[in-house]
Amino acid sequence: MIEILFFFFAALAIGAAINVLVQKHVLYGALSLILMLTAVSALFILLRADFLAVIQVIVYAGAIMVLFVFVIMLLNLPVDEDGPDRLRWLKFLGIPLGLFFLFLVVATLSNVEGGAAAQARITGDAEAIGRSLFTDYLLPFEITSLLILIALMGAVVFAKKDL
């Protein structure tokens, strides 16, 4: 049963992600991205990480993507025809970078310990995540919050030229 659910949501996530890339219609692309994020959150639930799953939906699907959709609607962009290709260099960079990413994925997967023992140790509840964020991963956590603060201030500076 769990396997069926896993393959269903994994296929949904991958299909939606591919659709984000090939879709010419901007709004459909954004909606596919939402579908992809929701499918990934379902995968988190299958891993018993309900807290992460819910946060994924709240932060990405519920907050960030609403802003994306909002901006797309505000600009009301025409459907993107094949215009001047400004990302010409990406074609040549994309292949080695993609291969490098594939290598990273394979290297990580080969180091993962599998089986029931690993599954039993996974705790995805709010308490466990909070504890590890504020003890083992305190420095990365604080640096990330600083980064977000800088981005926030940058947005304010851009929006209001004369403060």
Next chain:
Amino acid sequence: MIEYITRAEFVMLMVKIVMIFGGVMGALAYLTWLERKMMARIQMRPGPTRVGPYGLLQPIADGLKFLFKEDVIPTQANKFLYIAAPVISLIPALLSFSVIPFGPNLQVTDLNVGLLFIFAITSLGVYGIVLGGWASNSKYPLMGAMRSSAQMISYELSLTLSVIGVLMIANTLSLSQIVASQNSTWFGVIPRWNIFLQPIAFIVYVISAIAETNRLPFDLAESEQELVAGWHTEYSSLKFAMFMLSEYANMITVSALATIMFLGGWSGPMFGPDWLQMILPTVWFVLKISLFIFAYVLIRSTVPRFRYDQLMRFGWKVLLPLSLANIVVTSFVVAIS
């Protein structure tokens, strides 16, 4: 979270789902009657009187009418999204009832992140409004959808932040445990409800909840005088009914959450024989929710609508700082005691 359940448990679960779903759908239908009747009395009109005694069969007549009306799809609309939008708006609204504890045992599933689940699900509901307004391909719906998404993003912040104080006191995210944490009393008479510990959070929550559900005085998304009917101008028949149902369902959800977090959920005086003790918690819960619904209708029929800049200023410069200050003060108190 995924466990195999026995046949008896499965049957119990199905019974609960049918009870809650049926109860909620019935309540939704009669909310329309209650709102029309109450508003009419406040404005010194009789309200619905023709269908059944006191117009009590009016919701059924309305439902049948919705069913038989012609379903119009504008020719320039984006057909796929136009049809999907009411569904996207109704499903999250109904899904959130799956974690609300209507009584000690009347809860479909007790997630340990129940509160966050409701916030996640309701934050998806805004897509229904936004896409409905956009897919209609008409200027008034688009204006309504834009306003509504800006408003919902702004008020979702203070709504979510206002409950953090309660979470710090209750020390849990599970809705049934939040209720259980308020089950005792002070001096044997005053119930230990969070409304007495978190009055500011309560006020912020109730105001943001009205804005979240797009009700007057915050119904800028559909303000009739400027935008015809806002984001659902082009909708008719059952699709319009689905939008309306989801608005009422959201109303019940935010009222139920307010009851759970600030008024002690299903807790209340227990007396009488066993069968009475079985249903009393649910009765208290429904009564407390009705209190909020009455307040909603009263506010709708007495308070004029905000202007758009007033709405934004109020959300960002009053409610948000208030809820942040509340978090700081509460965390100090919790840390000291």
